[in-house]
Amino acid sequence: MEDNKMSEETPQSASRRNFIKGVIAAGAVASSSAYLFRSTTLHGQPSAAGAVERLITLNVNGQDRRIDVMPQDTLAMTLRYKLGLTGTKLGCDRAECGACTVLVDDVPRYSCSVLAHTVRGRKITTIEGLADATTGKLHPVQQGVIDEQGFQCAFCMPGFVMATVGYLKTNPNPTRQELAHGISGNLCRCQDYDKILTAMMRGADNARKG
Amino acid sequence: MANKLIGQNYTTPDLVAKVTGKAKYAEDYRVDGMLFCKLLTSPMPHARVKRLDTSKALAMPGVKAILTADDMPGAAAGATLGENVQSTAQAERGLTNEPLYQGEPILAIAATSELEAAEAVEAIDIEFEALPFVVDPIEALRPGSANARTQGNVWVRPPAPAGGRGASGDAARGRGAAPPSPPPPQVTVWKWTEADFANAKEGELPLGKFSDEWSFGNVDDGLKKADLVLDETFMTQSTGHQPLETRTAMAYWQNGKCYLHGSTQSTVQTVASFARWAGIQPNQVVMISEYTGGGFGSKIPGSIFMAIPALLSKKANAPVMMRITREEEHFIGRARPGVIARVKAGFTKDGRITAIDMYAICDNGPYDAQGDARTAGTTISLAYQPQAMRWRGLTVLTNTPPKVSQRAPGGMQGVGIMEPILSKAARRLGIDQVEIRKINAPSGKAPFGPTLPNGKQAYVTSAFVKEALDKGRELFKWDEKKAAFSGKRQGTKARGIGVAVSPFAGGSIGFDALFIIKPDGRIQIQSGIGNLGTHSLFDVHRIVAEMLDVPWEQCDVVFGNTAKNLPWTCVSAGSQTAHAMTRAAHAASTSAIKKLQEIAAKSRGGNPEAYKVAGGKVSGPGGSMTFAQAAQKAIELGGTYDGHEVPEELNNFTKTSAKALAGQGLMGVAKDTYPRDGQSQSYVVGFAAVEVDTETGAVKVLDYTAIGDVGRILNPRGLKGQLFGGSMLGLGHAMTQRWAYDQHYGLALARRFHHNRPPTILDAPTNFIGDAVDLADPETPTGIRGVGEPPVGAAYGAIMNAIADAIGDDAFKRSPVTADILLTSLENGGKRTHETLTAHI
Structure with missing residues (x-):
């Protein structure tokens, strides 16, 4: 696997704990800043041979982010609890609902079922990374949601939008039927599928028009 | 009122936050020093904690506090839990030493990380004494069977005041003529006799003794004068609400106030219920819930489990985040009560319903009494306007997840129970399906429910169901499809069409x-x-x-x-x-x-x-x-x-x-002190065309049309979204959604989405039309009624009717109508072979 080539060069002089502290933004009350899910002391965790590197770099939304991850940490938990990117939702944590869908090298993946250390060196895109970083202009698919007042509670929305953005990269001009199949790995419990599909089709149209 | 905004589409001001991932749901908040909690839940359907030693867990690194049932406030009878919610002495308390269903939380541990909390749960020394249990409501009524609670197996109300009593669920919603509030129910032991069971034919619900009854008109006379009498038993299933956001909550204390970040349907109304559950005063509560990931009735005034992070936070003196997993949500996330009913209905030869005699069992789960079976009856009395009706029922306890209102509670079940009977009658009498519903449709200030102490029935503010049926007939192209589709087979495909009428409460007053x-x-x-x-x-x-x-x-x-x-x-x-x-x-x-x-x-x-x-x-x-x-x-x-x-x-x-x-x-x-004459009810009529593959049992909904009589249209896109989403929930109940319990061990066999099968985008109808008659309700100054509930029953009924039209009226007597039900019936000459009286299989 390509992943094996990606092990990080960790400067020996850097204190791991200080580094972790550096990653964590000073938390305001009820802020959305990065939160250390597994904190300070690392009880009973093997650091022996065979364990994967814990200090890794992930490329998320165009930025290299240095983080400390456990071997079992999923990409979803890493995004949500170490990088403060809570737009990626956990609906089932078992690859059934698609709420956690992100793009890994432009391919939609359930981030609940991807281990963080396996996507080092890959290009990860979350819902927070879709809009233009400088102008704030929404991605055409996001704009489609606004144009059609898509979704209801919207807990599934980030996953559907990411799945659609990913699907459109392989088929920019789908029929409703094709797009429905393309995003059928995502579940909506308000079940407003008709309006979701209308919004996503509008997004595809927006994208084609540029 | 002018009409610049009402009835016009717009973009809600929260949508950009939602679509950019900035909208914060309960699990998206972070607080300095936040701990995580994990629950220890019951592995058994009914048990008592015999021995509990938390010392080893408490000594583990990172563990800050443990909360047990002894830390929870007692359940006081009559305590107000928010609008329409009264507790009983037998009510749930959030944590328990006598779990009444598999998955019920016993204790909670807060630690600096979730992993440490989970490891500490494993280190808890606990011993259970297994107690008798029952997961099937009919089984619970057999002589000598186990009781779901040590106190008994049914909720029984003490004798009612003379003249019958009103539908309790409807009472708070309006004043057609205010029914007296019924006395609180008690849990008692209540069994049917061997003779009751022996007297029922195979597949028929035994008519054993009942605890609740209401009526209007003379049912016996009505059945006597009928040209056609049908006697059918039908079982509607229990289903989890399964909102995509689980009931995760985070709490912390600051200056004597508890800040609760939770997932709730209602902001203001959750204050009192949460305060009651946590045993604190409402003025100590700051409830924060800017975005909620769906509820469908399962989070009406929040969730009782909000009390856990609140009290753990107090004990640990640190903020506590309680993430609820999907599997935990399956057990604690609430469910719709299944209703098993036997209905005897009389029809004149021109299709008018002379009388309905209904007997309904509510599969209540282990906790507070739910009104679904009763509401199923009042809904039927409104939707089909029988000349006389009697409703009898029993609310039976089972060791299954707690039940609570789910979108169109009781209404959906009532429509699903009655619609197949109406369809069968129309076919027997040679009357068009839309016509027979128009003949029996509510109109104007239509009466419904029991005769009240004043000698009259309650009535609605308005009903334009005939208009909705006409509009739907045209938009769906009913007559065209009837000729082309109805009962037609082409190779292995059988096609059918169906229509259904579904009312539900459409608004309250006084806020x-x-x-x-x-x-x-x-x-x-x-x-x-x-x-x-x-x-x-x-x-x-x-x-x-x-x-x-x-x-x-x-x-x-x-x-x-x-x-x-x-x-x-x-x-x-x-x-x-x-x-x-x-x-x-x-x-x-x-x-x-x-x-x-x-x-x-x-x-x-x-x-x-x-x-x-x-x-x-x-x-x-x-x-x-x-x-x-x-x-x-x-x-x-x-x-x-x-x-x-x-x-x-x-x-x-x-x-x-x-x-x-x-x-x-x-x-x-x-x-709002505006007068209102009648109870506000909304209505949706549904039209479905389906195709059944007779070789695989697969059902595809080809066309679906939902027409609302929901007052003036407030937000057209919102209306269509509610019609579609509600219809999909009805479709799920008709075709896919269920859970399953091992009857011998009382344990859940289906705990996840791929077991429970809520519909996906691929199950959606190929063609969907959603619209409304857009006629103002005369009893409200804005003319607007609600729309969320009634689409559910309409789709549930219409799709089942369409399946029956395709392959026959006697192919199924329970829902969901799955492939195995269809295939075994088709093998058996169109007659069902499936079990009708055992729930959760």
């Missing part, structure tokens, strides 16, 4: 609205409605902009945090909000217009009545004032103008909020 016209001319609207996805949070406040004749963009809606001075608001449930809160908004707008006129008259001279509010100004004989000027003047005048004095009839909750906001501008504040 408050509160807003301020600020000195900068903007209108700040305070909203206590939950943001659960229905858009009503914003929709209803467009009444204010409409009446004050300002652009919607000039309004700011403040919501989602009870520290932000919100008015007394209905629960965001039961299709109440659009009706209740547009009335309140109308009242507050009327009060603000009067104040604007008075201020203009005081400032510019002349009579207040001579001034008109339009175009963001108040203008009259002395000239005009902008809203900004009027707001400034209101602050100078004080008193009622800027909210220092408020109407006496306001709820105390609103008074407190108004007091905090007084002096900031011109205050519009009022209680």
